[in-house]
Amino acid sequence: MKKFINDTVLVEEQMILGMVKAYPRHLKKLDCGNVVVRAEKKEGKVALISGGGSGHEPAHGGFVGTGMLDAAVAGPVFTSPTPDQIYEGIKAVATDAGVLMIVKNYTGDVMNFEMAAEMAEMEGITVKHVVTNDDVAVKDSLYTIGRRGVAGTVFVHKIAGAMAETGADLDKVQATAQKVIDNVRTMGAAIEPCTVPAAGKPGFTLSDDEMEIGIGIHGEPGTHREPVKKADEIVDMLLSQILEDIDYSGSEVAVMINGAGGTPLMELYIINNRVSDVLAEKGIRIHKTFVGEYMTSIEMQGFSISLLRLDDEMKQLLDAAADTPAWN
Template sequence: MKKIINAVDQVEEQMIEGLCKAYPQYVTRVGDTHVVARTNKKEGKVALISGGGSGHEPAHGGYVGEGMLDAAVAGAVFTSPTPDQVFEGIKAIQTDAGVLMVIKNYTGDVMNFEMAADMARDEGIKVEQVVVADDVAVDGSLYTVGRRGVAGTVFVHKIAGAKAETGASLEDVKAVAEKVIDNVRSMSMAIRPCTVPAAGTPGFELGEDEMEIGIGIHGEPGTHREKLQEADQIVDQLLEKILADLDFTSSDVAVMINGCGATPLMELFVVNNHVADVLADKGVKVYKTFVGEYMTSLEMEGFSISLLKLDDELKELLDAKADTPGFKVI
């Protein structure tokens, strides 16, 4: 394992400190927890909290700031944060308007956040939750725990955050978050794996000429493995699955081309070049495109495509001001 770290058990701690030292105007650490909260707490609005394992930076701490999250909780690398940590986050940001938890659909994440919500309700704090499950690679049938939450989560942070900033009620912020969840679909692929520091070896192996299609953000297996193809063919394959899952025809969409951590921006633009062409061919209207690293998987090399179907409300909220270390609309 070759990494720029000091000690395996210090990575999360030092990442959080480094983030707060870089952007003190946006984020402040809550005591000695692994929670970062908005430096200028805004009273009277619904407060948003999200989080998950570390290793997905800029998610989730990088999305704390005006127009997005009020707090983010970081667990160990690729491991859900514990309820006591989430509870500290909720307490730090709670307002009379209530708290909305944005959870990615993993069994551990859902349980830990729900336990934290129980603790918060015991103290009289109003808490609601939404669970993001946008990954079309895995079957969302009755026989699984449902789809995984991946890069589409960032759209939920952005749009629900913008709604909260308007002073909307907890019910209304939750409703718009659910609207995003219902209308966002993602799929990912990778050509090189990543190594969790504590594990020391890659989570999976891929041959020099192989790629994994439908991979999860922790390197979980996807739909299948095959020989590496040209970028346009890979895009065709991912888009086919996404477009088959939800009818985007003649809709306005927001596009996110997300790098998994070690993918050159050059290649992400190569990907987007074809994504834009295919969508135009299919009569899908691109309203706004985001290309960059939004939900990474350490140094995994690969990308995901997310499409969000927009109506007037979602467009307005997508365009509203967001000023955070990892996401800006100004």
């Protein structure tokens, strides 16, 4: 294993410290673990907290800032943070307007965030949550009951965060987050695995001519493996699954082409070229496209496509100003 690290035990802490030192205008780190919060606390409005295992950078700390999250909690690589860490994050950002937790649908994340919410409620903090489940690839996985929460979660951060900035109450912010969840779908593929530093070896193996379709953001199996095809053919395969799950006809959408950490921008733009053409052929209008790394899997060579069906309110919130390390 070759990685630019010092010690496998210190990877997450040193990563968070480096992030905070890079963006002191946006972030500060709590003393209770790998929890980052806004450098200047938001007052009088609903606060948003999210998180999960490390290894998905810039998610989730990169989305802390004005217009998005108030706190992000990072567990070990691909492992949920503890309830105590999440609880400290909730306490640090809580306002009289309450706190919304945005949780990806992984068993450990859901359980630990819910436990943290119970702890916070015992302190008189009002906490509600939503669970993202945008991955259309598999109904259940090694980590979940039901669909996995993947890159579409970033749209939830953005749109719910923008709603919170308007001063809307907790019920409205939660309902807005849920509307995004109900209208976003994602599917991905990979041609090379990633290596968790503590494991020291790839989490799975693929032969030189093989790809995994429907892979998860922790390297979980997808729907199947097959020989590598041309980019356009892979896009068609993934988009067909997404478009079968929601009726996007006549809709306006936001598109996210998300790199898994080891895929060059050159290839992501080739992928977006085909996505854009297919949607145009089907009469689906693109309001805005995002191409880059938003929720990675360390250095996995892969990508995902997310489509979010928009209404006028969601368009306005998506376009609203935000200022975070990874979104501005």
